[in-house]
Amino acid sequence: MVQTVTDRRFKTSFVKDKLKKYKFNIDNADKSAVQFDLGELAEAQAMLVSHAMEAKQGEGKVFINCMEKLGMGNPAQTLKVRLEAAMSAGIDGITLSAGLHLGSFGLIEEHPRFRDVKLGIIVSSARALKLFLKKVKRTRRMPDYVVVEGPLAGGHLGFGLDWAKYDLRSIVADVVEMLAREELDIPVIPAGGIFTGSDATAYLERGAAAVQVATRFVVTDECGMPADVKQEYFKADEKDIEVNELSPTGYPMRMLKHCPAVGAGIRPGCEQYGYLLDKDGHCSYIDAYYRERERHPKGKISVKDKTCLCTHMRNFDCWTCGHFTYRLKDTTRQDADGRYRMLSAEHVFKDYQFSKDNKILLPDE
Numbered sequence: 001m002v003q004t005v006t007d008r009r010f011k012t013s014f015v016k017d018k019l020k021k022y023k024f025n026i027d028n029a030d031k032s033a034v035q036f037d038l039g040e041l042a043e044a045q046a047m048l049v050s051h052a053m054e055a056k057q058g059e060g061k062v063f064i065n066c067m068e069k070l071g072m073g074n075p076a077q078t079l080k081v082r083l084e085a086a087m088s089a090g091i092d093g094i095t096l097s098a099g100l101h102l103g104s105f106g107l108i109e110e111h112p113r114f115r116d117v118k119l120g121i122i123v124s125s126a127r128a129l130k131l132f133l134k135k136v137k138r139t140r141r142m143p144d145y146v147v148v149e150g151p152l153a154g155g156h157l158g159f160g161l162d163w164a165k166y167d168l169r170s171i172v173a174d175v176v177e178m179l180a181r182e183e184l185d186i187p188v189i190p191a192g193g194i195f196t197g198s199d200a201t202a203y204l205e206r207g208a209a210a211v212q213v214a215t216r217f218v219v220t221d222e223c224g225m226p227a228d229v230k231q232e233y234f235k236a237d238e239k240d241i242e243v244n245e246l247s248p249t250g251y252p253m254r255m256l257k258h259c260p261a262v263g264a265g266i267r268p269g270c271e272q273y274g275y276l277l278d279k280d281g282h283c284s285y286i287d288a289y290y291r292e293r294e295r296h297p298k299g300k301i302s303v304k305d306k307t308c309l310c311t312h313m314r315n316f317d318c319w320t321c322g323h324f325t326y327r328l329k330d331t332t333r334q335d336a337d338g339r340y341r342m343l344s345a346e347h348v349f350k351d352y353q354f355s356k357d358n359k360i361l362l363p364d365e
């Protein structure tokens with residue numbers, strides 16, 4: 001949601017201006033008129049990336065994540081702009097996510113930094129990776145790394161509702177074996193449910209080059225989520241977490257099931273946001289919303305089968321989470337008032353690096 005984030009950080013007014021431009025369409029179920037201005041999109045992306053690159057210190061690299069499933073009413077062009085603007089603004093690397101990305105290398109192959117920026121992809125099977133590799137062969141450029149995301153990850157999943165039948169360890173083994181067979185030396189990075197340093201080293205010992213983690217960092221000062229929402233993540237029990245089909249992307253999504261986004265009936269926010277619109281200006285939440293509106297023309301409605309991901313994400317109301325969110329309470333101390341103590345990203349990072357025997361380092365008393 002690059003324009004939304006840029007507005008919040010740098011006091012720009014991309015969202016307000018877009019709403020002003022398309023206000024006439026707000027009660028129309030057909031959103032095909034709603035388009036991102038590609039110049040403004042590039043400007044927002046460049047601002048976000050260049051600011052991060054200027055703030056960067058030391059040897060580490062800064063990567064961004066680009067989701068293909070965000071069609072933004074014009075899928076190929078908006079993805080190209082997001083990728084190229086980040087490359088031009090000096091990003092060290094880009095992870096291609098939420099989609100097969102069969103055309104993504106082709107979109108940016110003319111960019112002067114195409115062979116210099118690190119490019120990786122997230123896959124959930126050896127089969128998806130094989131398809132991608134076949135497709136990018138023509139560009140004579142292989143990905144620099146592959147993130148293998150299993151069924152316990154946070155947010156959108158590359159599995160069906162039968163996600164529990166799959167396990168990360170076997171998928172990583174399949175991918176490592178496939179790459180060896182094809183004589184490709186591409187670093188493999190498992191993700192999804194790697195909760196302790198011991199989980200991480202177990203993967204490193206089995207041939208992984210690194211691990212990707214997220215859930216444990218949600219409850220750190222550095223995470224952008226509001227403090228009260230972070231407490232909800234701490235408090236969550238296993239029964240509070242579900243994988244559902246509320247996301248209009250069509251991918252199953254894991255979230256805390258009591259979050260405000262579940263069952264809400266707000267008007268679609270496409271005129272100001274519109275990140276999920278496909279090439280025809282369509283999003284399945286719009287259908288679900290107008291169906292309920294027709295049934296209940298007056299007053300508040302509840303939409304149970306889909307959610308307006310853009311607006312709820314913007315408001316921090318959609319609490320997507322990893323499977324092991326219910327273990328977060330075991331990673332900190334509870335204060336006398338019942339609130340869980342917030343951690344620092346450094347603390348969590350060090351715990352991943354140095355903990356042994358599945359132990360978790362609690363913050364100082």
Ligand SMILES: Cc1cc2nc3c(=O)[nH]c(=O)nc-3n(C[C@H](O)[C@H](O)[C@H](O)COP(=O)(O)O)c2cc1C
Binds near residue numbers: 149319321324
């Ligand atoms: C709150 C949350 C939001 C996430 N949002 C995204 C996202 O927008 N795009 C994406 O590709 N992955 C997203 N992920 C997935 C992570 O990038 C990561 O691969 C995965 O969650 C790692 O598993 P773990 O959370 O068990 O450590 C999200 C994860 C969490 C916990």
